[in-house]
Amino acid sequence: MNKKKEALLLLEDGTAYRGIALGIDGTTGGEICFNTGMTGYQEIYTDPSYYGQIIVNTTSHIGNYGVQLEDEEESASVKIKGMVCNTFSTIYSRTTADFSLQQYFERAKIVGISDVDTRHIVRHVRQKGVMNAIISSQILDEKELMAELHKIPSMDGLELSSEVTTNEAYYVGNEGSSSWRVAVMDYGIKKSILNNLTSRGCYCKVFPAKTPFEEVMKWQPDGFFISNGPGDPAAMTYAVDNVTQMVNTGKPLFGICLGHQLLALSSGINTYKMHHGHRGLNHPVKNMLTGLCEITSQNHGFAVNPDEIESHPDVEITHVNLNDKTIEGIRRKDYPAFSVQYHPEASPGPHDSRYLFDDFTKLLSAI
Template sequence: MNFPATLQLENGIKLNGIGHGAKKVGVGEVVFNTAITGYQEILTDPSYDGQIITFTYPHIGNTGINAEDNESATISARGLIVKNFCEQPSNWRADRTLNDFLLQQNVICISDIDTRYLTKLLRDEGCKIGAIYPSKEINDEEASFEIKKFGKIEDHNLIENVAVKKSYTYAKASNSPKVIALDFGVKENILRILKNKGAEIIVVPSTTSAKDIQKLSPDGIFLSNGPGDPNVLPDVVSQIKEMMDLNLPIFGICLGHQLMSLAYGLSITKMPFGHHGANHPVHDLKNNVVYITSQNHNFAVANIANKSDLNVTHISLFDNSIQGIEHLEQPFYSIQCHPEASPGPREFENMFDRFFEEMNAKKK
């Protein structure tokens, strides 16, 4: 059953709409995503933990939910904001509605919101902490208290909510590169691509030490995507520094890219409203090629000034922010955007090939 709902932002703005899914309070950092398709993959991307997603595309839920497209077992987003919420999907792959999925996952949604107004506000003023709540059960003062209690996204170690607590083998293979994947909130399609390219994959917790990784005799180390601010993870950064002494290829995506950058001694800063979408152009500076990429981050590497052993390989054509870094003397490289897509274009998937080339070269 639908219900009256309200979106309240930390600046006091309130927008009334129609609630769907769980009748509860959802609190988080409100961001906007410009992707036209792929809402299921977006909602289940662990990188969205701690955030409420505003979809700029006006119709959400049209294709329902299916059993194959989740990027993790749960919805990581704290809530979603849409213009038009479809309750009767039409798609041959769908096995349930978006509303059913939200109820199962205990997540709230608000629809009939002017998402163009909200997106412009977030673009002009930056991301806001907000709350979605059933307006007949929760009053505005109670919601305001929840917003203040949440604080800022920078106050939270969000990978504790999404990363595995115990190691597991994702894929077995013989005579193939063995990849140790540090899980900060890894997406399913990343592991799937590594598997399809022939890797043996062991997924380990984010707290795994370099010494324990070395005991597994890997051919390469992968640092996954994940939610939140990398600056709140100094212990992880210290371990990555030690991993860099193992003389193994290291490849990082998204949060993994930022953590590698901190290990290099670089600075990570908060972006005004981040990059969230599936049509972000990225310039490959080495090959002078432009890729259209999927992106999801609110933090970025500031610069690589005074680092003669590092090279910027990719930049965003939206704002010139750093999108890729390589080490000139070691087999380390990382990328800010999502070459695995899900959702989005797959043309940047060749970024995984270099990782395998580096590992195979080390094995010889």
């Protein structure tokens, strides 16, 4: 592809940005959102929670350290729909890199745009709210491209976990040397989460998203893990039913991100779509149980209703976002079940919250 070919980014409200095409020549659309992390772009692109979304990287230079396949993939493929950045580097300095980010996007058939004012885009999304967008290096007429944009479904009410989940159940860890059997519901699981579980003595069986509760229980797990993932949690009634039954077993349950929202829904607490969501590596969260602050990695566009939690007799708030007071963690008072909205595995960082995996294994030890 001609690296200097023009590309057009068009937002749902008609705002347009013209820049330079990256990745492959094509057209792609999805919900536009921004990530403020200054490193870890490869982990972002392979995170299944970003499925269906166009990512705006706010860091000025993207691609400068290339791509390293062995250590930095969170799933088996790139999950984003498109990428937007200011300066895109087709060369890289890291000697251990396998190839450039441009080559990586070409292999994954990703369409993107660079040389646009990402600060302006972020300010616009923060003010107007999250919306759908489309990128094209094929259609440069705004009216024609808007017609294509209108075909993209809204994330609100969209079920996407079944698009990214495993097709068959599989095992992770060493059965012979592990202390506990943990059933992992894959709604878009990240490899780093599984690594954190297995490194603490968990032998995991990872189940497809729509596996019936009865089939999960045939494996006789000691506890349950409810994963992160994309889409609207309120559209996942099959998952809410499963989580409800898992909680009622009295066995330990831990949920992250989408798993947090599903635990809330299973407890009768509603979720809502946020104005522009939280995505980045520097979100401050207060642990209400210890009084300590954690700097956290986040990626979510939905949240749980705080008023419904505060009035719930069996659920308490454990973590709160210090920027906007949204709920970042809950736990059940009547069952050994808890969850957090952010990502304690924090790949690529920071690692302030990895103690939550230890909290889960302590619950497993108590059974």
